[in-house]
Amino acid sequence: MKIPILYEDNHLLIAEKPVNVPVQGDRSGDSDLLTILKKDLKIRYQKPGNVYLGLVHRLDRPVGxxxxxxxxxxxxxxxxDMIRRQALERKYFAVVHGTPKEKKDQLVNYLYKDKRQNKVFVVTPDHPKAKRAVLDYEIMESYKDLSLLSVHLHTGRSHQIRVQLSNAxxxxxxxxxxxxxxNKKGQQIALWSHAIRFEHPVRKELIETHSWPxxxxxWDLWETTGSNRSSGELPL
Incomplete structure (x- = not known):
């Protein structure tokens, strides 16, 4: 599997995750992104022994x-540490059913993950295992009963965008x-990690990368993300 590399230097590697590929190994036994990239680094740089590649955040399996x-x-x-301080900015494209009432809004919820079901629920703030989740969204375009949103994550909770938008x-x-x-069985989830921006952890310069669905x-319903999309990236 050929994985597109969006940015790479001696300290970082930013890749474009394919849909339905797990970020790391799981019970399915399917090929995972972390292992694929380690093997690629080992071959490209002829590295002996184990290759170090640190996983610092995740994307859900169906998300690219x-x-x-x-x-x-x-x-x-x-x-x-940047992720803990919310200094690593992440922006997503999301296609949702319906049109939100507000063109721009911030969603704040408290989430609880049931690990047995591998499902996240919106709970009250006093729930003993509740975690605060915050995101901003903006409607970019709408077509019939679907809307394209730009989503800016402030926290990185499991299934966060999916749960918060569904709850709304x-x-x-x-x-x-x-x-x-x-939704119908077999449909591919329309959520895409579009942009990441942060200060380089060593060189301190601004790093910003973009990926397109x-x-x-x-996705092809709109010029922004479809076959007629402009070449310009969305600002973070």
Whole structure:
């Protein structure tokens, strides 16, 4: 499997994750992105022994797009700290059912993950295992009963975008877990990690990368993400 590399230096590797490929190994036994990239580094640089590649954040298995890895333990530690301080900015494209009432809004919820079900629920703030989740969204375009949103994550909770938008009444297109009442089996979830921006953990320069969704439905409904999309990236 050929993985597109969006940025690479001695400290970082930003790759474009294909849809339906797990970020790291799981019980399915399917090929995972972390292992694929380690093997690629080993071959490209003829490295003896084990190759270090640190996982600092994740994307859900059905989600594609930009994801950051650390090539050194120093970079991994500093990137993890950036994520804790919300200094690593992440922006997503999301296609949802319906049109949100507000063109721009911030969603704040408290989430609880049931690990047995591998499902996340919106709970009250006083829930003993509740974690605060915050995102901003902006409507970019709408077509019939679908809307294209730009989503800016402030926190990185499991399934966060999917749960929060579904709870607000706008489930993601193709999401079988949080929008089973409006989606059909076999549809691909329309959520894409579009942009990542952060200060380089060693060189301190600004790093910004962009990734675009495939030319498939429903992405091809809009000029921004479809076959006629402009070459300009969305600002973070």
């Amino acid at each position: 797009g930009a994801i950051v890895f650390a090539k050194t333990s120093k970079a991994a530690s500093r990137l993890s 009444g706008y489930p993601l297109f193709g999401d079988q877990k949080y929008g089973e009442h409006v 495939p030319h498939d439905f429903p």
